[in-house]
Amino acid sequence: QDYNVTIAAGHPPVFxxxxxxSDVFVPTVTEQVEAxxxxxxxxxxxxGSLAKVxxxxxxxxxxxxxxxxxxxxxxxxxxxxxxxxxxxxFTTSDLGKVSTIIDDMHANLPAMTEAYGENGVVYxxxxxxxxxxxxxxxxxxxxxxxxxxRKVAAPGAAINWLSGTGAVGVSGNLTTxxxxxxxxxxxxxxxxxxxxxxxxxxxxxxxxxxxxxxxQYAGSLCANxxxxxxxxxxxxxxxxxxxxxxxxxxxxxxxAAVTASLTAMGEAGATIQDAxxxxxxxxxxxxxxxxxxxxxSLDAQGKPASEVLTNYMTAMRDAGATPLRNWxxx
Amino acid sequence: xTPFDIGLLSLLAMGVAVMAGMFVPxxxxxxxxxxxxxxxxxxxxxSKLLAxxxxxxxxxxxxxxxxxxxxxxxxxxxxxxxxDAFDVANAAFRRLKGGLGVGTVGANAIFAAITGIxxxxxxxxxxxxxxxxxxxxxxxxxATGVVAGSSVLGMMIPPSLLLILFGILAExxxxxxxxxxxxxxxxxxxxxxxxxxxxxxxxxxxxxxxxEADIPSLPRSELLKxxxxxxxxxxxxxxxxxxxxxxxxxxxxMGAIGALVLGFAMGRLTLxxxxxxxxxxxxxxxxxxxxxxxxxxxSRMLALSGVPAGLGSLxxxxxxxxxxxxxxxxxxxxxxxxxLDSSSIMLILVPLMLPVVIPMNxxxxxxxxxTVLAVEIGLLTPPFGISVYVIKATLDDPNITLGDIFKGAAxxxxxxxxVLGLVLAFPAIATGLLR
Amino acid sequence: MSDTTTPQREPLPLRLLDxxxxxxxxxxxxxxxxxxxxxxxxxAGRNLAGNPISGVPELVTLSIVAIVFLQIPAAxxxxxxxxxxxxxxxxxxxxxxxxxxxxxxxxLIAIAVIWVILRETWPIFTRAWDRGEFVxxxxxxxxxxxxxxxxxxLGGSVLILQFAARIWRRYR
Ligand code: NA
Ligand code: NA
Numbered sequence: 001q002d003y004n005v006t007i008a009a010g011h012p013p014v015f016x017x018x019x020x021x022s023d024v025f026v027p028t029v030t031e032q033v034e035a036x037x038x039x040x041x042x043x044x045x046x047x048g049s050l051a052k053v054x055x056x057x058x059x060x061x062x063x064x065x066x067x068x069x070x071x072x073x074x075x076x077x078x079x080x081x082x083x084x085x086x087x088x089x090f091t092t093s094d095l096g097k098v099s100t101i102i103d104d105m106h107a108n109l110p111a112m113t114e115a116y117g118e119n120g121v122v123y124x125x126x127x128x129x130x131x132x133x134x135x136x137x138x139x140x141x142x143x144x145x146x147x148x149x150r151k152v153a154a155p156g157a158a159i160n161w162l163s164g165t166g167a168v169g170v171s172g173n174l175t176t177x178x179x180x181x182x183x184x185x186x187x188x189x190x191x192x193x194x195x196x197x198x199x200x201x202x203x204x205x206x207x208x209x210x211x212x213x214x215x216q217y218a219g220s221l222c223a224n225x226x227x228x229x230x231x232x233x234x235x236x237x238x239x240x241x242x243x244x245x246x247x248x249x250x251x252x253x254x255x256a257a258v259t260a261s262l263t264a265m266g267e268a269g270a271t272i273q274d275a276x277x278x279x280x281x282x283x284x285x286x287x288x289x290x291x292x293x294x295x296x297s298l299d300a301q302g303k304p305a306s307e308v309l310t311n312y313m314t315a316m317r318d319a320g321a322t323p324l325r326n327w328x329x330x
Numbered sequence: 331x332t333p334f335d336i337g338l339l340s341l342l343a344m345g346v347a348v349m350a351g352m353f354v355p356x357x358x359x360x361x362x363x364x365x366x367x368x369x370x371x372x373x374x375x376x377s378k379l380l381a382x383x384x385x386x387x388x389x390x391x392x393x394x395x396x397x398x399x400x401x402x403x404x405x406x407x408x409x410x411x412x413x414d415a416f417d418v419a420n421a422a423f424r425r426l427k428g429g430l431g432v433g434t435v436g437a438n439a440i441f442a443a444i445t446g447i448x449x450x451x452x453x454x455x456x457x458x459x460x461x462x463x464x465x466x467x468x469x470x471x472x473a474t475g476v477v478a479g480s481s482v483l484g485m486m487i488p489p490s491l492l493l494i495l496f497g498i499l500a501e502x503x504x505x506x507x508x509x510x511x512x513x514x515x516x517x518x519x520x521x522x523x524x525x526x527x528x529x530x531x532x533x534x535x536x537x538x539x540x541x542e543a544d545i546p547s548l549p550r551s552e553l554l555k556x557x558x559x560x561x562x563x564x565x566x567x568x569x570x571x572x573x574x575x576x577x578x579x580x581x582x583x584m585g586a587i588g589a590l591v592l593g594f595a596m597g598r599l600t601l602x603x604x605x606x607x608x609x610x611x612x613x614x615x616x617x618x619x620x621x622x623x624x625x626x627x628x629s630r631m632l633a634l635s636g637v638p639a640g641l642g643s644l645x646x647x648x649x650x651x652x653x654x655x656x657x658x659x660x661x662x663x664x665x666x667x668x669x670l671d672s673s674s675i676m677l678i679l680v681p682l683m684l685p686v687v688i689p690m691n692x693x694x695x696x697x698x699x700x701t702v703l704a705v706e707i708g709l710l711t712p713p714f715g716i717s718v719y720v721i722k723a724t725l726d727d728p729n730i731t732l733g734d735i736f737k738g739a740a741x742x743x744x745x746x747x748x749v750l751g752l753v754l755a756f757p758a759i760a761t762g763l764l765r
Numbered sequence: 766m767s768d769t770t771t772p773q774r775e776p777l778p779l780r781l782l783d784x785x786x787x788x789x790x791x792x793x794x795x796x797x798x799x800x801x802x803x804x805x806x807x808x809a810g811r812n813l814a815g816n817p818i819s820g821v822p823e824l825v826t827l828s829i830v831a832i833v834f835l836q837i838p839a840a841x842x843x844x845x846x847x848x849x850x851x852x853x854x855x856x857x858x859x860x861x862x863x864x865x866x867x868x869x870x871x872x873l874i875a876i877a878v879i880w881v882i883l884r885e886t887w888p889i890f891t892r893a894w895d896r897g898e899f900v901x902x903x904x905x906x907x908x909x910x911x912x913x914x915x916x917x918x919l920g921g922s923v924l925i926l927q928f929a930a931r932i933w934r935r936y937r
Binding site for chain 2: 006012013014043045046047048049050051052055058059062063064173175176178179180182183184185198199200
Binding site: 348349350351352353354355356359360363376377378380381382384385388389390391393394395396397398401575576580583584586587605608609611612613614615616617619620621623713719722723726728731732733 | 790794800805808812829844846849852853867871881882884889914917
């Protein structure tokens with residue numbers, strides 16, 4: 001073989017962002033490389049067999065894998081500015097828009113790729129985008145006041161979204177939501193539709209409120225820098241083509257999954273509604289500007305978070321999004 | 331040599347090193363280091379793999395609560411609640427040949443309702459049951475074997491950290507998995523008990539010559555007094571979980587606090603004994619987690635060698651039909667159980683198998699129970715058998731060798747195999763309570 | 766440990782090493798107690814006061830690594846580290862010189878492999894320190910990771926010394 005490539009992902013292949021690697025990225029790259037008269041073999045190490053979730057970046061940096069899913073969401077110290085979307089809720093529910101803009105920013109904004117270089121990796125593409133976060137509860141929600149005193153679980157930085165709602169934000173994890181909701185450890189969760197359906201969360205939290213908290217960016221494919229630099233241009237082009245194909249496939253699949261998930265959950269008896277009048281606005285207005293705090297604290301560490309924040313919000317507004325809060329200018 | 335050959339060779343090297351007397355975690359680490367070096371051709375890469383695993387392998391909430399479950403177990407033991415449960419169980423089985431052994435299984439089944447891991451069960455009953463059984467004429471080999479065998483109940487009877495892990499990997503309801511674990515757990519306890527009585531009658535040289543005539547029968551009031559503390563702990567832990575007050579993962583800490591309060595309130599604990607318990611908890615936790623770190627280094631090296639993927643595709647590519655795939659899957663899980671720790675096996679194999687078994691429309695709850703049962707056999711099999719290692723670490727007696735404990739545990743591994751077969755043949759044992 | 770139990774007082778470096786080992790052991794045990802308390806307060810806060818402690822899962826996650834590396838030197842010292850000693854025990858009884866050589870070889874291998882881990886952990890530690898790496902999320906809860914890396918290096922170093930002490934004691 002001309003190229004031997006190990007790919008690491010902490011999640012198992014049931015996750016769409018892992019499936020996109022084995023179903024689209026690997027075949028596309030293989031095809032391109034072979035078209036150029038070369039051969040390539042992949043060793044696909046998913047589900048934590050080589051690196052756990054959040055450890056992929058380290059494994060790629062060390063060279064244990066050539067390519068991996070660099071999970072900014074689970075590695076917020078190393079890929080700090082990449083978490084911009086989680087600090088700017090109520091910006092857009094359009095996951096395709098997030099995918100395009102984040103990919104563009106990686107291509108055009110040095111501030112965005114700086115962190116990769118610091119960690120000895122390069123950005124390949126195929127952003128892992130998460131569909132619009134929903135509020136799912138085991139009680140009906142007619143106004144923001146209904147959340148008062150309720151225990152609501154949210155992942156990582158998204159727990160900031162509960163500030164000002166009166167809800168008790170509990171740091172939670174997608175994997176145990178079902179059980180915790182069933183026994184009543186939480187009364188609700190902030191979660192996305194494409195995971196809520198397979199996780200059967202509608203059985204235990206049948207009131208689904210679409211508040212437009214927003215689609216998010218969680219990570220992307222990255223490659224070991226020294227290895228990538230040693231590749232001839234044709235191989236780099238093949239990787240880029242693979243990442244582009246994976247990105248297109250992922251966005252299509254995810255958009256279809258969101259529609260299908262909401263339909264299926266509705267048919268299964270869940271009550272799905274847009275947030276009642278005024279609730280969205282009241283929610284957004286009452287929230288702390290965590291984006292400011294986040295950007296300032298990263299700026300102080302020499303990480304260009306304010307630049308990324310401004311660029312992201314500007315790009316979103318230019319692309320027609322109507323954020324409820326202008327996190328960058330407040 | 332291909333990476334696959336290196337992987338296979340490393341299995342042999344690990345076995346030899348362990349047999350020759352190298353510390354097991356060190357043997358695993360050295361084999362991982364040399365293996366990655368040989369596969370990737372770089373000692374630097376090999377040392378990076380070791381360092382990353384040392385830093386990250388057990389760095390999870392899931393492993394973080396292990397010492398809390400062990401602590402709860404040791405407080406229960408130190409405060410004499412475990413001993414009480416053991417006495418109650420013995421009073422019930424005192425007329426049986428092998429009654430103490432059956433009592434150990436019964437007490438372990440009770441204790442399983444408050445612990446989420448087998449490590450805690452093995453450690454606690456090593457302290458409580460092994461000295462008693464030896465004093466009453468059982469061979470050390472058999473006494474430790476009974477404890478090793480019945481410790482697996484800790485993971486089958488809810489709560490169970492392994493069932494939680496499966497639920498996470500397969501996106502199945504943890505509550506359903508817990509309920510499905512009850513039937514096979516009780517069946518295991520019954521078969522262990524039958525096996526113990528049978529061995530006491532038919533293989534006296536293996537079991538020893540138990541003399542249990544002097545075990546007193548307990549009057550009803552005494553029975554109640556001894557049963558009450560442990561019963562209230564069970565109510566606290568299970569009640570707390572099912573009432574949504576805390577999560578099964580938090581149950582270790584809550585159970586430890588409950589046992590602590592109860593122990594001090596009943597005057598069964600002192601600050602000094604609490605400190606002894608804490609130090610002991612630390613030593614057992616460190617020993618076991620250090621092993622798990624080493625095992626995960628080893629499993630990452632194996633992943634790079636392609637051996638697990640090769641075994642996996644053996645199961646998935648072989649056109650064997652439904653039963654062929656399920657049986658070969660169980661065989662591979664059991665084989666991997668000889669050399670890897672429980673969570674590594676599940677992390678490697680479950681995601682590999684799900685895409686194969688989901689189209690076959692199998693009941694994933696049942697599949698989870700099968701998986702955990704097969705994985706747990708590995709707790710008892712050499713060269714890497716965590717339950718046996720925990721007993722050795724807790725026993726702290728140079729006269730009882732690892733080999734003795736492995737031999738003592740062997741019949742129980744066979745009984746588990748039998749129960750696995752029954753759950754395979756009659757899925758209702760697991761899923762009956764759900765339908 | 767009193768002198769009446771050991772026929773011959775051990776040299777100062779060995780006693781010092783055992784003292785340090787025991788100190789780490791105490792620290793690790795205390796950490797376990799703190800974890801228990803932390804989870805307890807979190808559960809109580811969440812249910813009774815509507816006010817959970819932020820970052821408990823993260824703290825539990827960080828602590829386990831610290832607990833293990835604080836206690837593993839003591840586990841080795843007290844003969845708890847897992848070993849199948851049937852063969853080497855027999856060898857040492859029958860051919861003491863060869864048995865001791867083999868045991869020493871195993872100890873040297875252990876020193877080497879722990880050293881390899883520590884050497885590669887050092888840059889992980891310095892980077893975590895320099896860059897202020899943390900777990901958690903800005904705005905909610907964040908805890909630095911460098912203390913755990915430092916404890917890993919500290920515990921690992923004492924573990925290496927305990928392996929060396931085994932060799933010393935063997936030939937003393
Ligand atoms: Na249990
Ligand atoms: Na085993």
